Amino acid sequence: MSTALSLISSVLHPYTCPCCGTITGAEDELCDYCHEMIERCDPAVRCMRCGLDKKLCQCKRHVFHFDGCVAPFKNSGIVRKAMHRFKFRRKLSSAGFFAKNMAFCVKNEYRDIKFDGVCFVPMHLKNRLMRGYNQSRILAEGVAKLLRLPVYDLLCCKRSGVSQHNLNEKQRFKNVKGLYSAKCDLSGKVLLLVDDIKTTGATLDACAKQLLAAGADGVYCVTALMSGKEKRK
Ligand SMILES: [Zn+2]
Ligand SMILES: [Zn+2]
Incomplete structure (x- = not known):
């Protein structure tokens, strides 16, 4: 784009902070305030398997099938509020911000893993029609593009209306039992599995x-946000 055109475009469609909406100078960048305030996961203290800070590690309570989880x-x-707007209020312009940070995380923390492709947590058709989109798929597409990997629709969700909201940890594991199935043979594939939030x-x-x-030979997860057992703010 020429300088004049990009100037006009930046006036008509200014870049805004994905968290607070303040006008910023660059696409998918936080404003200075949100940059200071945002809480990042610290890779130096995370459990390699469940992804939580070591002091909150869940691996004693669950033997996870995935090989790792980062966010x-x-x-x-x-x-958290920005994710809520992306997920429930069609603020789809935040997808680029989340995908960019997730891809950065994958590049740093799964440096030695050679992925065959990216896949995502599916939504039942009925739920997807109600919301209009599957936010995990949008994130997976963004991450895959940045990592130059193909994105595959590999899983299907067998029941509708299954919400994990308001359930405790034990109930959540029970609630998703038998909920998903794989659509095809995945022999030997190493996959990056994308979701919006790991609770x-x-x-x-x-x-x-x-x-x-x-x-599949290995499944590594990346989510935009990750909850520990710490009290939510
Ligand atoms: Zn901001
Ligand atoms: Zn752990």
Whole structure:
């Protein structure tokens, strides 16, 4: 784009902070305030398997099927609100911001893994028609593009109206039992599984289990946000 055209475009469609909407100078960048305030996951203290800070590690309570889980942000404060707008209020312009940070996380923390492709947690058709989109698929497409990997629709969700909201950890694992199935043979594939938020890991675990049962060699997860057991703000 010529300088004049990009100037006109930046006036007509200014870049805004994905968390607070303040006008910023660059696409998918936080404003200075949100940059300071946003809570990032610290890769130096995370458990390699469940992805949580080591002091909150869940691996004693659950044997997860996935090989690892990483996320750029904690599920709290301003970024939690931004995710809520993306997920429930059609603020789809935030997808680029989340995907960019997730791809960065994958590049850093799964440096030695050679992925065959990216897949995502599916939504039942009825739920997808109600919402109009599957936010995990949108994130997977963004991440795959940045990592130059293909994105595959590998899983199907067998029941509608299954919400994990308001359930405790034990109930969440029970709730997703038998909920997903793999669509094809995945022999020897190493996959990156994408979801919006990891809360207990029950959904990712149920999906990873089916991908492995279909022959996948390894499943590594990335989500935009990750909850620990810490109190939400
Ligand atoms: Zn901001
Ligand atoms: Zn752990």
